[in-house]
Amino acid sequence: MKRKLFAITMAAVLLLAGCGGGGKAANGAVGGTPSSSAPSGGNYLPDYENGWSMDSAEAAPGEPMPEPDVPESGAQTSSVYQNPRAKLIRRAELSIQTEQFDESREALNTLVASCEGYFENSSEYGGSRRDVNASRRGEYTVRVPAEKYDQFLSQTGELGYVTNKNENSEDIGERYYDTEARLKTQRTKQERLLALLEKAETMEDIIALESALSDVEYQIEQYSSELNRYDALIGFSIFNVYLNEVNRVTQEVGGTAPLGQRMAAGFQSSLRGLGQGCQNFLIWLSYNVFLVVILAAVAVVAMIIGKRELKKLRKQNGPDNKTE
Numbered sequence: 001m002k003r004k005l006f007a008i009t010m011a012a013v014l015l016l017a018g019c020g021g022g023g024k025a026a027n028g029a030v031g032g033t034p035s036s037s038a039p040s041g042g043n044y045l046p047d048y049e050n051g052w053s054m055d056s057a058e059a060a061p062g063e064p065m066p067e068p069d070v071p072e073s074g075a076q077t078s079s080v081y082q083n084p085r086a087k088l089i090r091r092a093e094l095s096i097q098t099e100q101f102d103e104s105r106e107a108l109n110t111l112v113a114s115c116e117g118y119f120e121n122s123s124e125y126g127g128s129r130r131d132v133n134a135s136r137r138g139e140y141t142v143r144v145p146a147e148k149y150d151q152f153l154s155q156t157g158e159l160g161y162v163t164n165k166n167e168n169s170e171d172i173g174e175r176y177y178d179t180e181a182r183l184k185t186q187r188t189k190q191e192r193l194l195a196l197l198e199k200a201e202t203m204e205d206i207i208a209l210e211s212a213l214s215d216v217e218y219q220i221e222q223y224s225s226e227l228n229r230y231d232a233l234i235g236f237s238i239f240n241v242y243l244n245e246v247n248r249v250t251q252e253v254g255g256t257a258p259l260g261q262r263m264a265a266g267f268q269s270s271l272r273g274l275g276q277g278c279q280n281f282l283i284w285l286s287y288n289v290f291l292v293v294i295l296a297a298v299a300v301v302a303m304i305i306g307k308r309e310l311k312k313l314r315k316q317n318g319p320d321n322k323t324e
Helices: 002-020 101-114 146-159 173-199 203-235 259-287 289-323
Strands: 088-098 118-125 137-145 161-171 236-245
Touching: 088 101, 088 146, 088 203, 101 137, 101 146, 101 236, 137 146, 146 161, 146 236, 173 203, 203 236, 259 289
Parallel strands: 088 236
Antiparallel strands: 088 161, 118 137, 137 236
16 A cells, blocks of 8 residues: 555656656657657656556566577578578579570570569560661569579570679578567567556556557567568579570680680681671661662762763863963
8 A cells, every 4th residue: 555655646746747847758669769759747657566667668577578589609501591590682693695585585484484483673675666676685683482593593594695694692680680689579568568558547648658659569560561571582582684685696715725716716707797797788778778779879960960071171171282
């Protein structure tokens, strides 16, 4: 009985002090950050049967806060990629040349489907009515389940000639487990604030508790969204595939090859360049045949007129030359 009277007396004193001095707002959801949405005097909550106050929502007596769920220090596996505790985001970038763009694109679609992945982005350029002479190229961002990473990567050689391949991995385990621990802390705090709210009797206490609960729920939503984003990045690997259409796949002879082999490859490359240049000229001529005919006709007329004028000049200058 004395304890309850003491608590009621202290409550009245603190409430009067908070109202008269424009007391500070209630503590926020994370790390005691002040919250401007709580009313004046919100720092105090009455001591109920268990002797809890606003600070007791952070940690109740005799009840430890949850520890971060991190891997054991001695737990190591032979491969970090096979470690179920590892939190890795795996990415790869591939540049592929192909002489058959349509077939390679269909093969890519089939490969993505067989690996249970999906296209996050897909863009194709060239080959349109306005750019019919341009070689086509495609840029694709593919998401593939993490367990299908090696399968997808090993089969990309079937799409064409891989000219460039770049792989990287990012370990986000520290951030992941830290966010997970913070989420558990906020959920524990939410449960304790709800228990205090059930015992609240005054309107000031109810408003302060509801404000604190609002902050906690906001933090829970933020941490939950962050964990969901991490899970999506970890669960699905990212592949950036660049598909380029070429007339001939470039498989040049290396610098360590014998001299004769490199010279033969050079002559072959020159012949292919000459043949390709002739083809390009004929294609250009077919698209501009009327312009060429008109220019040729203008040139012929100009030559005829020039010859006539030259003859006239010779006739006019002929007698003068004889007289001299």
